[in-house]
Amino acid sequence: MNQLIAVIGGDARYLELIRKLRLDDRNEVVLVGYDQLEQGFTGLKQIELKDLPAGQLDAVILPIRGTDSEGRAEAVFSDQEIILSKEWFKSLPEQAAVFTGIANAYLTDASADAGLELIPLMNRDDIAIYNSIPTAEGAIMMAIENTDYTIHSARVLVTGYGRVGITIVNKFQALGAHVTAVSRSANELARIAETGVKGVSFEALPEAARNTDILINTVPSRVITEEVIRELPAHALILDLASKPGGTDFDYASQRGIKAILAKSLPGLVAPKTSGSILADVINQHLKEKQKGVTAE
Numbered sequence: 001m002n003q004l005i006a007v008i009g010g011d012a013r014y015l016e017l018i019r020k021l022r023l024d025d026r027n028e029v030v031l032v033g034y035d036q037l038e039q040g041f042t043g044l045k046q047i048e049l050k051d052l053p054a055g056q057l058d059a060v061i062l063p064i065r066g067t068d069s070e071g072r073a074e075a076v077f078s079d080q081e082i083i084l085s086k087e088w089f090k091s092l093p094e095q096a097a098v099f100t101g102i103a104n105a106y107l108t109d110a111s112a113d114a115g116l117e118l119i120p121l122m123n124r125d126d127i128a129i130y131n132s133i134p135t136a137e138g139a140i141m142m143a144i145e146n147t148d149y150t151i152h153s154a155r156v157l158v159t160g161y162g163r164v165g166i167t168i169v170n171k172f173q174a175l176g177a178h179v180t181a182v183s184r185s186a187n188e189l190a191r192i193a194e195t196g197v198k199g200v201s202f203e204a205l206p207e208a209a210r211n212t213d214i215l216i217n218t219v220p221s222r223v224i225t226e227e228v229i230r231e232l233p234a235h236a237l238i239l240d241l242a243s244k245p246g247g248t249d250f251d252y253a254s255q256r257g258i259k260a261i262l263a264k265s266l267p268g269l270v271a272p273k274t275s276g277s278i279l280a281d282v283i284n285q286h287l288k289e290k291q292k293g294v295t296a297e
Contacts, residue, residue: 002028003058003287008049009033009075009082010063013268016276017061017283018044024284026291033075033082049082054091059287064101064122064268071106089114097290099283102243119286121279125163130278131267132167138266139168139239140175143214146237146259152176155211159202160218161188164241168216169197180208206231214239217247224248224260232258239263 005027007018021027022044031046062084063074073082089110092098098111103120111118121127143151156172158165161183169192173179180198182205183189192199200208202223209215209231217224220242229252232238238253238260240246246262253260267275 002026003291004053004056005029005059005061005287006052006054006057007031007034007061008063008084009073009078010061011074011076011268011272013064013272013276013279014061016273017280018276020277020280021284027284027287033073033078033080035080036077048080049084049088054088055093057092057096059097059099059283060092061283062098062100062107064265066100066102066104066107066120069104069106071110084110086110086113089116092116097286099286121282124282127278127282128163129167131275132164134267134271134274135164135241136167136171138263138270139216139241140171141270142239142261142263143237146261147214149213150176151214153178154213156180157208157212157215158182158218159205159216159223159247160242161185161192161199162218165218168218168241169195172216173197177214180212182208209236212236216240217242219247221247222249224253226252229253229256229258232256234258237261241266 003026005021007029018029021029029044031044032049032052034046065074067073067084071084073084075082092114094115097117097119099119099121100107101122103118107118152175154177156177156179158168159182161181169179169181180200181192182200182202184202189199206227209228212232213236215236215238217240224247226249229249236258238248240248240262244264248260250260
């Protein structure tokens with residue numbers, strides 16, 4: 001049984017996502033917000049939102065950022081404004097799955113009011129772990145571009161030892177950096193020690209910052225405070241990988257003359273093809289499992 005999937009908006013990584021969705025013969029894909037691409041580029045039907053058969057859709061794929069608070073969906077390949085009203089969501093069949101990268105209050109409320117399943121892809125462990133690889137590679141690239149010393153033998157401080165932090169620690173350690181990982185969890189600190197990396201608690205972060213060349217933050221809350229930044233050497237670089245607005249006091253870093261960069265959406269910037277492929281695989285798997293469940297019933 002074929003599935004009708006609408007891809008609404010998106011960025012460069014969605015080109016690979018679309019390509020992979022097409023490879024499954026069960027998927028019929030239509031595009032909204034791709035009018036700046038030649039029709040032959042994707043080989044798919046490109047239509048306006050008003051012409052989309054919403055009542056026949058099995059799945060909707062929204063941009064990584066979902067929508068804004070008024071329902072606007074970002075579309076890199078279109079100049080047209082795309083607004084998904086709450087009434088539009090109610091026009092979808094109740095069995096339709098709505099995929100987004102990140103959910104917000106508007107999307108959550110609109111989907112709930114319409115009785116729809118909302119799937120925030122970036123909340124999934126598998127995607128976060130897969131995406132940690134291009135994120136780490138992007139951090140390495142930015143570290144090289146923004147310092148005048150090698151990563152090998154550099155003193156690197158990584159705050160947070162979650163899905164991204166673990167990969168960051170591993171990759172920088174593999175390049176010969178002297179890595180220190182910061183965590184609040186006693187269990188994580190034990191795991192850090194087991195891997196041969198120095199671990200410290202957040203209480204000891206200001207002291208650890210004194211001997212740091214590159215500070216990489218993965219925690220989405222204000223942890224790189226004035227107290228921490230005050231202790232950093234003047235040549236230090238801060239790379240904040242946390243979601244906007246990051247976890248760094250950027251104003252104070254600027255006052256101190258320390259370069260601090262909020263590195264947003266590194267997977268999409270560094271490796272859009274890989275990132276799009278990851279998203280497509282997870283979406284395809286979810287739809288296959290859902291279709292099996294419907295068939296079984």
